[in-house]
Amino acid sequence: MPSDPGPTVDGVFYPAGTSRPLAATLTATGGTLSLTAGGLIRPVPDGFRVSERLTGVARALTLPDGGRFVTEDGSGFSALLATCGHRDRGGLMTRLEQRGRLVMVLLVALTLLLVLGLRLMIPAASHWLAHQIPPAIERQIGRGTLTTLDHGLFSPTTLPEEEQRRLSALFNRLRDTAGLPPEVTLEFRQGNRLKANAVALPGGPVVLTDEMVALIPQDDALAGILAHELGHLHARHGLQQMIRSSLWLVSVTLYIGDDAGLSDLVSGSTLALIDSGYSRDDERDADTYALALTARAGFSPGGLADALTALRSTCRTDCDSGSLLSTHPGLTERIEQARPR
Amino acid sequence: MTDLPTPPVSPPPMAHPLRFTGSTAGYFRLWLVNLLLSVATLGVWSAWAKVRTKKYFYGHTRLAGSAFDYDTTGWVILKGRAVAVAVIAVWSVLTGFAPLAALPLGAVVFFGLPWIINRGLRFNARVTVWRNVRFDFQGSYGRTLLYFFVLIIPVYMTGLLGLPWLQRARSRYLTESYRFGTAPFHLTADLGEFYAAYLRTVLAGVLMLIPAIGIGVGLAVGLDGSTVLDSLNSDQAAGVTLVAIYAGIFVLTATVLPYLRAQILALTLNGTTLGGSATGRLHRFSCTLSPVRYAWICLSNLAAVAVSLGLLMPWATVRLHRYTVGAITAHAAEDLDGFVSAQETASGVISSEIMDLEGISVAL
Ligand SMILES: [Zn+2]
Numbered sequence: 001m002p003s004d005p006g007p008t009v010d011g012v013f014y015p016a017g018t019s020r021p022l023a024a025t026l027t028a029t030g031g032t033l034s035l036t037a038g039g040l041i042r043p044v045p046d047g048f049r050v051s052e053r054l055t056g057v058a059r060a061l062t063l064p065d066g067g068r069f070v071t072e073d074g075s076g077f078s079a080l081l082a083t084c085g086h087r088d089r090g091g092l093m094t095r096l097e098q099r100g101r102l103v104m105v106l107l108v109a110l111t112l113l114l115v116l117g118l119r120l121m122i123p124a125a126s127h128w129l130a131h132q133i134p135p136a137i138e139r140q141i142g143r144g145t146l147t148t149l150d151h152g153l154f155s156p157t158t159l160p161e162e163e164q165r166r167l168s169a170l171f172n173r174l175r176d177t178a179g180l181p182p183e184v185t186l187e188f189r190q191g192n193r194l195k196a197n198a199v200a201l202p203g204g205p206v207v208l209t210d211e212m213v214a215l216i217p218q219d220d221a222l223a224g225i226l227a228h229e230l231g232h233l234h235a236r237h238g239l240q241q242m243i244r245s246s247l248w249l250v251s252v253t254l255y256i257g258d259d260a261g262l263s264d265l266v267s268g269s270t271l272a273l274i275d276s277g278y279s280r281d282d283e284r285d286a287d288t289y290a291l292a293l294t295a296r297a298g299f300s301p302g303g304l305a306d307a308l309t310a311l312r313s314t315c316r317t318d319c320d321s322g323s324l325l326s327t328h329p330g331l332t333e334r335i336e337q338a339r340p341r
Numbered sequence: 342m343t344d345l346p347t348p349p350v351s352p353p354p355m356a357h358p359l360r361f362t363g364s365t366a367g368y369f370r371l372w373l374v375n376l377l378l379s380v381a382t383l384g385v386w387s388a389w390a391k392v393r394t395k396k397y398f399y400g401h402t403r404l405a406g407s408a409f410d411y412d413t414t415g416w417v418i419l420k421g422r423a424v425a426v427a428v429i430a431v432w433s434v435l436t437g438f439a440p441l442a443a444l445p446l447g448a449v450v451f452f453g454l455p456w457i458i459n460r461g462l463r464f465n466a467r468v469t470v471w472r473n474v475r476f477d478f479q480g481s482y483g484r485t486l487l488y489f490f491v492l493i494i495p496v497y498m499t500g501l502l503g504l505p506w507l508q509r510a511r512s513r514y515l516t517e518s519y520r521f522g523t524a525p526f527h528l529t530a531d532l533g534e535f536y537a538a539y540l541r542t543v544l545a546g547v548l549m550l551i552p553a554i555g556i557g558v559g560l561a562v563g564l565d566g567s568t569v570l571d572s573l574n575s576d577q578a579a580g581v582t583l584v585a586i587y588a589g590i591f592v593l594t595a596t597v598l599p600y601l602r603a604q605i606l607a608l609t610l611n612g613t614t615l616g617g618s619a620t621g622r623l624h625r626f627s628c629t630l631s632p633v634r635y636a637w638i639c640l641s642n643l644a645a646v647a648v649s650l651g652l653l654m655p656w657a658t659v660r661l662h663r664y665t666v667g668a669i670t671a672h673a674a675e676d677l678d679g680f681v682s683a684q685e686t687a688s689g690v691i692s693s694e695i696m697d698l699e700g701i702s703v704a705l
Contacts, residue, residue, distance in 0.1 A: 015473070016473070017473060051396075057408065103373050103374055
């Protein structure tokens with residue numbers, strides 16, 4: 001019997017692999033633990049495990065032989081562990097959990113920092129990655145996108161062959177002036193829901209809708225539109241946007257975590273909002289590129305502005321107000337920029 | 342614990358209601374710290390977060406005065422999760438870039454998943470401790486394949502008429518594969534009650550569809566004459582309709598599925614017995630879960646979490662757990678001191694994490 005009994009904790013002891021409780025006491029004497037249960041005193045041998053601390057949850061000490069001491073006296077148990085120099089697992093967490101306001105402030109600060117960091121890093125990373133992808137693979141992605149669009153959105157063109165040849169020649173003149181490879185071709189489709197539109201798919205075809213040809217019959221204006229799309233291709237905007245949105249999606253999913261199930265809700269709309277800033281810059285860059293390219297290819301300088309003016313006339317609402325939510329900057333603003341001075 | 346002879350008349354069963362002793366505030370604090378550390382460590386902490394969360398709910402769930410425990414560590418979960426992520430990544434790359442391999446890979450999934458499910462369920466059972474006795478899961482590969490993958494084919498071919506039957510078969514298979522220590526569970530459940538549960542669910546779904554359709558038609562008629570639809574172009578109008586349809590489907594699944602889940606849980610628990618006692622008498626369970634109340638809690642939880650942008654998640658989790666736990670009672674045929682653990686180690690954490698990450702849930 002130890003002459004100087006140290007701190008004790010009352011609890012129950014379950015012999016290895018049983019549900020039979022025995023009243024028990026855990027004692028720390030001179031830095032070593034001993035367990036009194038069922039009238040027997042035994043030293044606690046090295047290699048015991050201690051369950052981590054959680055507010056209001058019973059603590060358990062598991063002996064190497066599988067016997068388990070359980071106590072409801074959490075603070076007594078922590079103090080006992082401290083006297084024999086054993087680490088109190090979960091102690092730091094429990095203390096943090098008591099400081100709710102501090103944790104909240106840290107969490108908000110960290111989230112803001114993370115979002116700012118990602119806003120800087122993701123566009124740079126997308127830009128770099130987009131330029132690492134070989135043109136052959138980029139074209140494959142573009143072809144894949146066209147197949148998808150053909151299934152869901154487009155229908156075959158109704159333009160006469162002759163008109164198609166004429167427009168393709170116009171397109172090729174711009175493309176060759178821009179120094180883009182001959183694999184970049186012009187495709188004609190009926191836009192349906194997309195209406196009057198032109199789309200530059202990664203690495204590959206530029207799709208021109210019949211509705212656009214009908215809306216803008218003048219070659220100079222159409223050249224402005226096509227040169228704008230070539231500007232997107234030249235800077236690989238489409239690919240960058242794809243990479244950007246996947247990087248955002250991955251980040252948001254990682255942040256929210258897998259057990260929230262909120263990522264589905266957040267993904268679409270929020271990502272479009274976050275990304276819209278970069279899309280607006282892309283449009284301005286493509287306009288600037290188009291002005292220079294049409295001039296070099298010998299088209300009249302007012303073509304792009306005329307085309308944008310014609311597009312604005314088809315708009316019913318949010319053509320100018322859409323500077324935050326829509327991907328294109330306000331048309332009026334772009335027309336101002338595109339007017340030859 | 343004494344050596345008195347067994348009394349000739351066995352005592353009536355002793356009711357031990359399950360109790361949840363946790364609090365919303367307590368779990369909110371724990372959740373917040375977990376969130377902070379997970380963000381700060383770029384997700385690595387989430388393994389420890391999972392253990393602390395499970396330990397909180399298990400440790401605050403008490404039966405006959407003794408709490409349950411989720412007995413593993415963050416390290417174990419992290420290692421399992423790392424391998425699981427690697428497996429899933431290799432998998433996505435293979436299916437994404439080698440479409441030709443889709444068929445053999447599909448076969449691998451079909452025949453590999455039962456094995457993964459069994460190992461995952463066994464891991465989760467073996468880390469669950471009450472007093473000093475562990476649960477166990479001893480499902481067989483063949484029966485998991487049969488009940489979860491093969492039998493669904495004929496059930497679909499009969500127009501889902503056999504679904505309640507399959508559900509009972511699954512519940513019985515799962516229940517009877519679980520062990521508490523060495524003690525086996527047994528399920529006696531009336532097939533008619535399973536059919537009644539599904540019938541009630543279908544009726545509830547139809548009853549909820551009627552007002553939904555009514556509101557939809559009413560809106561369409563009401564808006565037809567007004568200028569609201571005119572100011573939208575046809576794309577936006579189509580978009581609004583699509584959103585309305587999605588919202589309808591969402592609300593329906595968010596209420597009808599929990600409504601069914603609560604009924605099956607109650608049916609299963611009410612028919613479950615636990616053997617293995619020295620006298621051969623069986624312990625019983627009862628569950629007084631109200632399916633309507635359960636569905637309401639699930640639906641309102643979802644709304645609260647969405648509106649609060651996730652901040653009410655801890656409140657919602659505690660609310661549902663407290664209600665479920667509070668409805669369950671164990672009726673002990675004798676004292677609960679006689680259970681013995683089988684000496685088994687808890688392997689299979691990788692499978693458990695694959696199931697977690699892929700959202701595979703196989704539960705009663
Ligand atoms: Zn553009």
